[in-house]
Each structure stands twice: as structure tokens, then as C-alpha cells.
Amino acid sequence: MRAYHFLIILTLLAGCGQNQAPEKQAPAAASPTPPTSPDEVRVSAAQMQAAGLELGSFTWKNLASDVQANGVVDVPPQNRASVSAVMGGYVQSVAVLPGQQVQRGAVLAVLRHPDYLRLQQEYLQSRARVTFLQQELKRQQTLDAEDVGAKRKLQQAQSDYTSEQANLQATAGQLRMLGISLVSLNQGRISPSVTLTAPISGNVAMVRINPGQYVNPQDILVELVDPSHMHLELQVFERDVNQVRKGQQVVFRLPGQRRSPDMTATVYLVGKSFDPEKRTVNVHAHLEPERDDLIPGQYVAAAIQTGAARQRTLPEEAIIQAGEFSYIFAQTAPDTFRRIKVKPGTIENGDVALLLLEPLSDSTHVVQRGAYFLDAELKKGQDAEE
Structure with missing residues (x-):
């Protein structure tokens, strides 16, 4: 009998469990309304607090217009020098590196070429011929004074001497341009190479040569600044x-x-x-x-x-640099911010003068700190739409 009552109770309990109404599920959180413009971003109050967003308004200051x-x-121009070779030649050695500091007259490179030897040979031969023609001219002048020699010979001696003297001076000028010492050459010391020296003191900006390279007079070998x-x-x-x-x-x-x-x-x-x-x-x-x-x-x-003028300013951290333009964020609703295009100007004590490229009231609340967080959220939303 007791077992029978126990079975009845279990049956009643099972029926009550089946008739019991299901528990109500908690309503799903409403998804935020998407922004109406690609320049708008919506954030929650918790996000604003976590990002440390600070709002304020424009500050008008007397800043220098620019x-x-x-x-x-x-x-x-006189502080810049391009060094070239007066005559073409082969680079024997390079004595400087880019960035090196040099004094005026310092050796930059050494060049060699058979033409340098021939030019020195011409100078010595011309110098010897001038000496001979000078003596010949004196002889003809003596003969003319004694009325023994012909006038034509005197004139010829005078012409030869003048011509050879001009040739000697021209050859000497070329050797000076090459940097070859005439004092050493007059003592019989012929040099097979020429030295390029620094015409000014400064830094070596560029070296365009290396040993073994042939260079022409029009080539720029070293630049000094x-x-x-x-x-x-x-x-x-x-x-x-x-x-x-x-x-x-x-x-x-x-x-x-x-x-x-x-x-x-x-x-x-x-x-x-x-x-x-x-x-x-x-x-x-x-x-x-x-x-x-x-x-x-x-x-x-x-x-x-160019002068002083009263201008709108915001702190530097309120401005987003984005390529050609810059941006600030203005609050349009408690949870909505709009990106505004601006042109930054003078910076003074951390404040930047702004030229607004879109109309905006001075009473508008503007993000003064946390602008980069809003910019990141805006880009995140654009990427999600794509």
C-alpha cells in the first residue's frame, strides 16, 4: 500500500514539472545605432572614461599670424666647392671620405697621366729656348749698334724671343693650375702625378672617384661644403x-x-x-x-x-594629423563625435592656432584629450563596414 502511494506522488510531481512555464530569458542588449556619417563615431560612457576623454571649447588667444x-x-655659393681635374688623368689615390672635415689646401686625391710629364717637358724646353733666344737677341742688338748686322736679323731675333717667352708663360700657367711646383721643376724635379687640394675648409659632402678610374676635366670629383x-x-x-x-x-x-x-x-x-x-x-x-x-x-x-591676431586655439594633442589635412573631434550628441577638418597654424606653448575648414560654433564641445582614441575607433568602424 505504501509503495502504491509513493508511485502516485511521483506521477503527480512529474506532471507538475511538465506543466510549469519555462523561465523567461533576459532580453538581449540593444546594439548601438550605426553612425549616420562616415565622419561620425559613437562610443559608450565607459569607453569615454577609460580613454580619458576631456571636452572643452576653443580658446581665443593673441597669436602671431604667419x-x-x-x-x-x-x-x-662661396661656401660650396666642386673639385675637378684641370687635365684628364687616372686616379692614383683618394685621401678623403664623405663627411670628413678638411682644411683648405688639404690633399683630396692624386692623379697621374703621361700628359703631365709632357707638359713639364715642354716647359723646360721652352725655358731653355727662351734663354738661348735672349742671348741671340743681345748679339743682334750689339751688331746693330756697331752697324754690322742686318736689321732683318735683329727683328727676327726679337720676334722669336717674344713668341717663345709667351709660350713659356702659358705653359707655366697650365702647370700652376695643375698644382705642380715651378720651383721644383726649375731644379730639374719632374713629377709624374698631380695633387688635387681643397680650395676651401669644410666638410666633404660627396666623393665620386676611386683608384684606377679615368676622369675628365668636366667631371666633378669631390664636393666640399x-x-x-x-x-x-x-x-x-x-x-x-x-x-x-x-x-x-x-x-x-x-x-x-x-x-x-x-x-x-x-x-x-x-x-x-x-x-x-x-x-x-x-x-x-x-x-x-x-x-x-x-x-x-x-x-x-x-x-x-607676419603679425599678431586673435585666433582660435586647441592643445596639440587635440589635433589629428592625417596626410594633407588635420582633424579635430566635436561632440554632436552625448555619445557621438564628428570629425572636423582644420588647418593648423602657429604653435605657442603647446596651443595650436586653427583655421576651421567647416562651419563650427565657438560653443561646441570639442575633444581636447583623447582624440587619437576616437580616430582609432572611427577607422575601426570604417574597416568593419568594408
């Missing part, structure tokens, strides 16, 4: 050149050194002609103070300060 320019570090008077050669667009004046300060930096301290120069000369292709004008600026940590030929990005 003209943007690009250019290079350069030296005056004296960096003692470096300056800037800037290119200013034609539309901006009317704002540039002598004496204005130039603030410049090297590409890739955005965080490095700015360097300064002063406008010394504004060109009076422009490049018809680039539509730019050359502006020459002197470094102040002169520096020895720059290299001639380095590219620079410069700002020529």
Missing part, C-alpha cells in the same frame, strides 16, 4: 609673398621632429621673381643664432611671422 613655407638649409654660414632658402606662394618683409622672424623645424623645440631665423632677402611652375618666390633667411647641428640640404617646414 605665412607657411617649405625650404631647405643651404650655404652661400663649409657650414659656417648656413641659412634657409624658403619657397613662399605668390599669394602670400606680399605679407613677407625683411626682418620678420621665421620659426622652423625639421620634418619628423614635431616635438622638438622650434628653431628661429630672420628674413634677410625676399626674391623679386617667382617660379612660373610652382608659383612660388624665394625667401632668404639667416639663422639666429647660427647653428652647427644642421646639415645643408635638410628640408624644413617654416612659419614666417
Whole structure:
């Protein structure tokens, strides 16, 4: 009897379990609404807090207005030398390396060629002939004074002497250009080689020769640069050149050194002609103070300060560099930010003057810290759509 009651209870319990309503599942979290523009990005409050996003508004400051320019570090023409051979020859040895510092008169290379020997031979022969013709002229002058010799012989002796003397002087000039010592040559010491020496003191910028190579007079063998008077050669667009004046300060930096301290120069000369292709004008600026940590030929990005004006500014970390343009992020809703195109200008104490390329109210909340996080989220969303 007890077993029968136990079976009835089990049956009732099983029926109750089958009639029991299933538990309600928790509703799925709503997916965020996709942005309506490719320049918009949506983030949650937790993401904003984790990224350390800080919002603020534009700050108006009196900053120097400027003209943007690009250019290079350069030296005056007299501080640059290209060394060539006066006469063609074979390179016997090279005494310098690129980057090496040399003093004026230092040996750069040694050349050899049979023509160097022939030229010295011609000089010695011409020198001996001049001596002979000088003595012959004196004899004819003596005979003429005694009315013994013919006038024609005297005139011929005078002509031969003058002609050979001119030939001797020309040959001596060629030897001096080659760097061959006439004092040693007059003592009978003939040199089979010539030495190329540095015409200025400076650094070896380029070496284009090696031993055994044949070089022609038109070939540039070694280039020297004296960096003692470096300056800037800037290119200013034609539309901006009317704002540039002598004496204005130039603030410049090297590409890739955005965080490095700015360097300064002063406008010394504004060109009076422009490049018809680039539509730019050359502006020459002197470094102040002169520096020895720059290299001639380095590219620079410069700002020529033309005056002071009240301008919108944001901190440097609020600006995203993206190729040709720069961007900032403006808040359009509590969880939505829009990328705005801007043109950065003068940088002063970490604040950058901005020219807005899209309309934006001064009261708009702008991201001042964390812009790179939003840029990464924007790109992530674009990649997901693709």
C-alpha cells in the first residue's frame, strides 16, 4: 500500500514539472545605432572614461599670424666647392671620405697621366729656348749698334724671343693650375702625378672617384661644403609673398621632429621673381643664432611671422594629423563625435592656432584629450563596414 502511494506522488510531481512555464530569458542588449556619417563615431560612457576623454571649447588667444613655407638649409655659393681635374688623368689615390672635415689646401686625391710629364717637358724646353733666344737677341742688338748686322736679323731675333717667352708663360700657367711646383721643376724635379687640394675648409659632402678610374676635366670629383654660414632658402606662394618683409622672424623645424623645440631665423632677402611652375618666390633667411647641428640640404617646414591676431586655439594633442589635412573631434550628441577638418597654424606653448575648414560654433564641445582614441575607433568602424 505504501509503495502504491509513493508511485502516485511521483506521477503527480512529474506532471507538475511538465506543466510549469519555462523561465523567461533576459532580453538581449540593444546594439548601438550605426553612425549616420562616415565622419561620425559613437562610443559608450565607459569607453569615454577609460580613454580619458576631456571636452572643452576653443580658446581665443593673441597669436602671431604667419605665412607657411617649405625650404631647405643651404650655404652661400662661396661656401660650396666642386673639385675637378684641370687635365684628364687616372686616379692614383683618394685621401678623403664623405663627411670628413678638411682644411683648405688639404690633399683630396692624386692623379697621374703621361700628359703631365709632357707638359713639364715642354716647359723646360721652352725655358731653355727662351734663354738661348735672349742671348741671340743681345748679339743682334750689339751688331746693330756697331752697324754690322742686318736689321732683318735683329727683328727676327726679337720676334722669336717674344713668341717663345709667351709660350713659356702659358705653359707655366697650365702647370700652376695643375698644382705642380715651378720651383721644383726649375731644379730639374719632374713629377709624374698631380695633387688635387681643397680650395676651401669644410666638410666633404660627396666623393665620386676611386683608384684606377679615368676622369675628365668636366667631371666633378669631390664636393666640399663649409657650414659656417648656413641659412634657409624658403619657397613662399605668390599669394602670400606680399605679407613677407625683411626682418620678420621665421620659426622652423625639421620634418619628423614635431616635438622638438622650434628653431628661429630672420628674413634677410625676399626674391623679386617667382617660379612660373610652382608659383612660388624665394625667401632668404639667416639663422639666429647660427647653428652647427644642421646639415645643408635638410628640408624644413617654416612659419614666417607676419603679425599678431586673435585666433582660435586647441592643445596639440587635440589635433589629428592625417596626410594633407588635420582633424579635430566635436561632440554632436552625448555619445557621438564628428570629425572636423582644420588647418593648423602657429604653435605657442603647446596651443595650436586653427583655421576651421567647416562651419563650427565657438560653443561646441570639442575633444581636447583623447582624440587619437576616437580616430582609432572611427577607422575601426570604417574597416568593419568594408
